[in-house]
Amino acid sequence: MMMDPPSAAANGPVIEMSGVNVGSMQQPGVTVLEDVDWRVEAGDYWLIAGMHGSGKSDFVAMTGGLMPPRAGSYRLFGREMPIFDEEELPERLRLGLVFEDGHLLHRLTVAENLFLPLQYHRGTKRHEATERVAAMLELTGLTHWADTTAGSLGRNWQKRVGLARALMLEPEVLVLDHPLGGLDLRHTTWWLDFLDQLSTGGGFLQGRRMTLVATGEDLRLWQHRAGNFALLKQGRLVTLGKRSVLAGHSEPLVKELLAEGFGVG
Amino acid sequence: MDSGNVRGGPRLQLLSRAPLPEAYTNHAGRWVVLFLTTVQGVGAFALITLGVMITKLRAAPQVTFPAIRRELARSGLRLLPMFLFMSAATGLVVIGQAILLLTKVGANTLLLGPIMVYVVVRELGPLLTALLVLARSGTANVIELGTARALGEVEALEALGIDPVHYLVMPRVVGMALGVMALTVYFIIGTLLSGYLCAFLNDVPLRPGDYFGQLAANLTGLDFVIVVVKSCLFGALIAIITCYHGLAQRLQLDEISRETVSAVGQGIIACVLVDAVFIFIYLLS
Numbered sequence: 001m002m003m004d005p006p007s008a009a010a011n012g013p014v015i016e017m018s019g020v021n022v023g024s025m026q027q028p029g030v031t032v033l034e035d036v037d038w039r040v041e042a043g044d045y046w047l048i049a050g051m052h053g054s055g056k057s058d059f060v061a062m063t064g065g066l067m068p069p070r071a072g073s074y075r076l077f078g079r080e081m082p083i084f085d086e087e088e089l090p091e092r093l094r095l096g097l098v099f100e101d102g103h104l105l106h107r108l109t110v111a112e113n114l115f116l117p118l119q120y121h122r123g124t125k126r127h128e129a130t131e132r133v134a135a136m137l138e139l140t141g142l143t144h145w146a147d148t149t150a151g152s153l154g155r156n157w158q159k160r161v162g163l164a165r166a167l168m169l170e171p172e173v174l175v176l177d178h179p180l181g182g183l184d185l186r187h188t189t190w191w192l193d194f195l196d197q198l199s200t201g202g203g204f205l206q207g208r209r210m211t212l213v214a215t216g217e218d219l220r221l222w223q224h225r226a227g228n229f230a231l232l233k234q235g236r237l238v239t240l241g242k243r244s245v246l247a248g249h250s251e252p253l254v255k256e257l258l259a260e261g262f263g264v265g
Numbered sequence: 266m267d268s269g270n271v272r273g274g275p276r277l278q279l280l281s282r283a284p285l286p287e288a289y290t291n292h293a294g295r296w297v298v299l300f301l302t303t304v305q306g307v308g309a310f311a312l313i314t315l316g317v318m319i320t321k322l323r324a325a326p327q328v329t330f331p332a333i334r335r336e337l338a339r340s341g342l343r344l345l346p347m348f349l350f351m352s353a354a355t356g357l358v359v360i361g362q363a364i365l366l367l368t369k370v371g372a373n374t375l376l377l378g379p380i381m382v383y384v385v386v387r388e389l390g391p392l393l394t395a396l397l398v399l400a401r402s403g404t405a406n407v408i409e410l411g412t413a414r415a416l417g418e419v420e421a422l423e424a425l426g427i428d429p430v431h432y433l434v435m436p437r438v439v440g441m442a443l444g445v446m447a448l449t450v451y452f453i454i455g456t457l458l459s460g461y462l463c464a465f466l467n468d469v470p471l472r473p474g475d476y477f478g479q480l481a482a483n484l485t486g487l488d489f490v491i492v493v494v495k496s497c498l499f500g501a502l503i504a505i506i507t508c509y510h511g512l513a514q515r516l517q518l519d520e521i522s523r524e525t526v527s528a529v530g531q532g533i534i535a536c537v538l539v540d541a542v543f544i545f546i547y548l549l550s
Binding site for chain 1: 320325327328409412413416417418420421422423424425426427432515
């Protein structure tokens with residue numbers, strides 16, 4: 001059964017950037033992307049491609065509200081970002097962020113990592129949340145690791161815990177930093193299938209489509225999955241368009257990221 | 266040979282009049298700037314922490330209260346055996362030395378109580394406790410938080426809408442303040458008891474009632490207030506300085522040891538300076 005989409009999403013773009021300059025998380029004061037104009041509608045599935053060092057992680061961090069834009073306007077659900085006001089925090093939490101390395105709380109167990117946001121924001125008691133945590137662990141194939149400390153997990157599984165934790169607060173938009181980076185084939189397939197499920201509103205979402213923005217370096221993996229594509233190149237965000245334009249695109253970097261230049265594809 | 270007068274004298278006079286070499290003034294200047302920058306940074310961090318403690322006192326108690334209990338256990342209860350040992354040793358050392366001195370002037374039954382109040386209750390108790398907690402739990406703070414920062418945990422908390430100061434710093438400040446205060450009380454009691462034991466073993470003709478009577482006669486209400494306030498302040502200071510070094514800047518893993526050493530040095534200086542302020546309060550009272 002389809003759920004009604006949230007009113008703010010129905011009334012305008014989910015994400016709207018205009019003339020935005022993106023700074024560096026590592027080097028304050030440095031601008032890595034300039035003059036970004038970008039618009040994401042509810043239910044979109046974007047892939048932002050770029051070479052290593054093109055500013056993908058900084059772009060994701062700014063989009064997730066971890067740092068303000070250095071210039072320009074960035075609006076999330078119509079509200080100017082970043083949101084630091086406690087009273088507006090629920091608006092910011094409509095966006096979930098998944099880090100490249102998971103960025104888990106390493107001394108907590110996997111289940112405690114998932115439990116923390118519920119406990120902190122909603123005051124949920126442990127016994128009340130057990131069922132929800134268990135359901136999310138099962139959904140993401142992490143049940144076996146529930147009581148393992150997050151720091152002792154392998155990279156493949158840490159990334160998956162990061163995804164499960166971001167989903168605990170039921171965000172409407174999910175921004176993922178290089179989710180397929182360093183994964184083996186089995187995990188890569190699982191991620192792509194799972195993101196498909198989120199994008200189409202299947203399974204536990206009960207028809208509510210999630211807006212997805214992911215970054216990546218290899219367009220081949222995404223070209224039959226994501227719906228919209230953009231490129232980070234020479235400090236600019238270049239919107240490529242829908243999936244159909246990818247194959248014959250004249251942009252040399254697109255060909256390179258599709259590995260056509262290497263005779264692979 | 267009169268080389269000392271002929272060669273050393275005029276040269277020393279010349280050196281004393283000459284300006285310092287530029288390298289020394291640069292070094293001193295850098296040290297002063299670094300010191301002021303650190304004071305500014307720690308001060309700002311303390312104000313931020315205080316602001317968060319006031320504005321979010323009741324926010325997410327189901328997360329922060331257990332965290333405070335954990336910190337209290339780590340900076341208090343688990344250190345108790347070490348503190349009982351240290352208090353026993355301190356009592357033996359202080360009274361042992363006092364007996365050596367007082368026996369010479371024939372006052373060994375009159376001044377043991379006052380000495381324990383002036384030396385242990387007012388000074389050694391709070392200060393030694395603070396320094397030991399700094400060494401045991403303060404260093405752990407820098408390492409834990411520095412590692413958490415290096416591994417991106419702080420960004421993860423921010424992404425989840427969790428204030429890192431509220432979640433990571435506030436429980437440490439409250440837990441450490443209460444932990445240092447409790448340990449100070451145990452340390453002082455242990456030292457006073459072991460001090461009497463030392464006197465007894467040295468055949469000092471002092472009855473327990475007389476010893477504790479001397480203690481009671483020399484303790485004032487101000488002593489109780491100052492012990493509580495000073496030890497809480499020491500605990501909070503140690504927590505703020507160590508959290509500042511762990512969290513205030515993004516560290517690489519190999520920089521954590523350097524920050525730990527800095528935090529310990531600054532923690533010691535801060536505690537001694539605060540202690541000096543309280544001496545003035547005693548002098549004025």
